[in-house]
Amino acid sequence: MSQTLVIGANGTVGSPLVDLLRQRGVAVRRATSRTPQAADEVHLDLVKQQGLDAAFRGVKQAFLLSPPGHTNQDALLIPVIDAAKRHGVEKIVLMTAMGANLDPSSPLRKTELHLEGVGLAYNIIRPNWFMQNFNSYWLHGIHNERTIALPVGTARGSFIDARDISAVAAALLMRHDLDNRDFDLTGATALNHEEVARILSSVTGLNIKFQDITPKVMRPGLLAAGLPPDYADFLLIILSFFKMGYAERTTDAVQTITGQAPRSFEEYARYYRSAWLD
Numbered sequence: 001m002s003q004t005l006v007i008g009a010n011g012t013v014g015s016p017l018v019d020l021l022r023q024r025g026v027a028v029r030r031a032t033s034r035t036p037q038a039a040d041e042v043h044l045d046l047v048k049q050q051g052l053d054a055a056f057r058g059v060k061q062a063f064l065l066s067p068p069g070h071t072n073q074d075a076l077l078i079p080v081i082d083a084a085k086r087h088g089v090e091k092i093v094l095m096t097a098m099g100a101n102l103d104p105s106s107p108l109r110k111t112e113l114h115l116e117g118v119g120l121a122y123n124i125i126r127p128n129w130f131m132q133n134f135n136s137y138w139l140h141g142i143h144n145e146r147t148i149a150l151p152v153g154t155a156r157g158s159f160i161d162a163r164d165i166s167a168v169a170a171a172l173l174m175r176h177d178l179d180n181r182d183f184d185l186t187g188a189t190a191l192n193h194e195e196v197a198r199i200l201s202s203v204t205g206l207n208i209k210f211q212d213i214t215p216k217v218m219r220p221g222l223l224a225a226g227l228p229p230d231y232a233d234f235l236l237i238i239l240s241f242f243k244m245g246y247a248e249r250t251t252d253a254v255q256t257i258t259g260q261a262p263r264s265f266e267e268y269a270r271y272y273r274s275a276w277l278d
């Protein structure tokens with residue numbers, strides 16, 4: 001049976017994507033950079049560029065993302081696209097990030113352009129900032145200080161629930177009428193971080209505050225959390241774009257592609273409530 005390869009299969013977007021594909025009867029091969037533990041897993045390390053040929057053997061289509069923590073996403077992903085082409089893969093759904101196409105010299109845009117020109121059917125999805133950052137990257141500050149401290153001022157972002165990104169990716173892997181198009185994915189409404197803190201407070205009963213900080217204040221914390229310096233700087237740059245209002249725009253792509261409205265921030269917060277209370 002031909003396989004659908006999911007890269008990032010154990011991650012925030014990839015894990016619900018695998019579930020959705022399976023529910024629809026799709027045979028899924030899950031890529032992991034660790035030692036495979038199950039028969040449906042295959043070893044693929046994008047950083048070391050190991051396992052590409054084995055991963056793509058018998059694969060009809062693939063979902064592709066770059067793991068976070070790397071700023072050379074083109075070096076990680078372009079060889080994957082070339083391996084897919086070599087193995088006769090029919091379609092790739094590539095996830096980058098909203099705004100990735102604004103600078104033609106950025107590594108993510110170079111990857112997008114390579115995919116557009118390689119001769120495979122494709123979709124490119126560019127999600128806005130994930131709601132799930134509040135129960136992962138920003139969780140520590142909420143647990144320890146009851147604070148979301150970010151250099152973003154009062155700018156709004158149309159945060160998206162990662163499960164809606166997975167739903168879009170699943171739909172695009174299963175239909176071909178939208179092939180060779182790119183989509184910016186957002187939630188339905190844009191919120192600033194004061195509003196986010198108010199929703200999290202009301203759902204959890206905790207008194208969670210937003211604190212506007214400078215990039216200079218944020219940087220040591222990122223390094224202490226183990227981020228490589230170049231990725232910490234990349235994150236601070238994209239947070240400065242957030243502050244300038246670039247994350248505010250909304251699109252109707254989730255609704256158009258999946259037939260379902262994007263999940264609201266309240267819905268997200270209720271689902272993950274225990275994360276902030278643990």
Ligand SMILES: NC(=O)c1ccc[n+]([C@@H]2O[C@H](COP(=O)([O-])OP(=O)(O)OC[C@H]3O[C@@H](n4cnc5c(N)ncnc54)[C@H](OP(=O)(O)O)[C@@H]3O)[C@@H](O)[C@H]2O)c1
Nearest residue numbers: 008009010011012013032033045046047066067097129130
């Ligand atoms: N967070 C946001 O707000 C946001 C917004 C827009 C776009 N994005 C993009 O989303 C992507 C991250 O997606 P995500 O949050 O779903 O990821 P994630 O939850 O951090 O998961 C990363 C996945 O990559 C795999 N992985 C790690 N190192 C690997 C390697 N060397 N080779 C192959 N696979 C590896 C991990 O699985 P194993 O450990 O099993 O290998 C895991 O499944 C990034 O490209 C980021 O730019 C994020």
